[in-house]
């Protein structure tokens with residue numbers, strides 16, 4: 001078949017972009033046509049996403065896509081981060097700007113939910129790791145309020161954007177699996193759970209799977225973008241992490257992946273969920289991938305720690321450019337200070353360098369003495385978290401890991417890739433950087449008949465994208481000692 005073009009709207013926590021992907025039998029090229037900032041806004045009642053600006057950014061991108069040299073895209077797919085949602089009232093109007101998952105209104109809400117459904121039972125149903133911002137906890141914060149009472153449908157962010165583009169209503173299943181309202185075994189909404197939590201099941205739209213059609217553009221969208229009104233919108237793996245995992249360039253079965261951006265999502269691809277008590281205790285998640293696969297992984301705080309540190313430094317008038325900071329970190333003395341990146345105090349926006357120094361002092365360590373030392377501390381601590389997470393995943397899922405695919409923006413960070421290879425003792429294959437957009441495009445291309453199954457999609461990525469290999473080196477005994485040290489500091493919480 002002749003190559004065709006697909007548009008991916010891919011929104012991350014700090015920026016959004018519209019990317020055109022050209023796909024042929026041995027071709028997979030991406031061109032970014034538009035990039036825009038994603039700037040959350042703090043209102044008196046909490047931290048919100050500016051979802052109208054994000055939608056406008058997508059429309060601006062589509063307008064450019066309409067004029068692309070290779071012709072307009074055959075279809076469009078939308079992916080974003082998970083768990084967050086907008087609600088529509090009976091007239092289809094958006095009820096308030098969606099909350100940001102880092103907003104503190106969910107504090108204490110897990111206890112509220114657990115008093116109705118215990119954490120162990122919740123895990124046996126949903127298989128979801130405990131994160132304070134899971135949709136189920138956000139809804140507990142909304143309970144009793146006027147907006148939830150007026151809601152007729154709850155749409156996860158990508159589903160909301162698809163609704164605005166097409167008028168159609170649906171819940172894409174990879175993202176639905178992150179809500180805490182979805183049954184990990186059956187792959188359906190857990191109506192039993194909704195009942196017990198006092199949530200009206202009718203607000204949850206029918207599920208749709210990656211690859212399903214999601215409609216065509218509404219007439220005013222076609223008119224304002226210049227795209228034909230017949231342009232299809234295709235359901236993709238709308239959870240960005242699920243799209244990134246699609247584009248992991250694995251060609252052998254015994255791989256682990258780390259999707260590394262604002263978060264590091266480290267884990268395995270499985271055929272069936274692991275819902276054991278040990279898995280719950282280790283806080284592993286069973287999120288859905290495409291084609292019924294399970295993304296068995298844990299969230300690690302990721303590059304957020306560095307992004308927030310740089311934001312703080314910039315505000316303080318200190319150097320904040322990425323490359324020089326990483327170079328300085330590369331020269332800094334190893335294993336001076338270590339943190340548990342997943343300590344709860346690192347979740348909310350704020351002065352990350354101060355919080356990191358406090359963590360070190362509180363745990364009887366030296367506080368990092370300068371910017372290079374602090375970045376070194378973040379990078380080594382992330383590498384150790386990668387090691388801990390993947391080793392635990394292998395045990396809990398009873399699988400061998402022979403190599404790691406590190407994809408996403410973090411794959412450009414050579415220091416982190418090298419430290420991850422050294423810490424784990426496993427080769428790291430870094431890239432593609434744009435895994436999420438590639439996964440988005442590939443699922444659309446598959447629906448159009450241009451590429452075959454998941455293995456074929458991955459072969460296409462492996463054969464066309466630039467990858468870098470990091471062979472483990474360094475001092476293995478020093479990494480073992482550092483791993484033991486951080487485990488004792490975290491008091492087992494990070495074990």
Ligand code: LFR
Nearest residue numbers: 080081082083240241263299
């Ligand atoms: C990554 C991600 C994670 C999810 C977090 C919050 O962008 O989607 O998978 O846990 O953001 O939604």
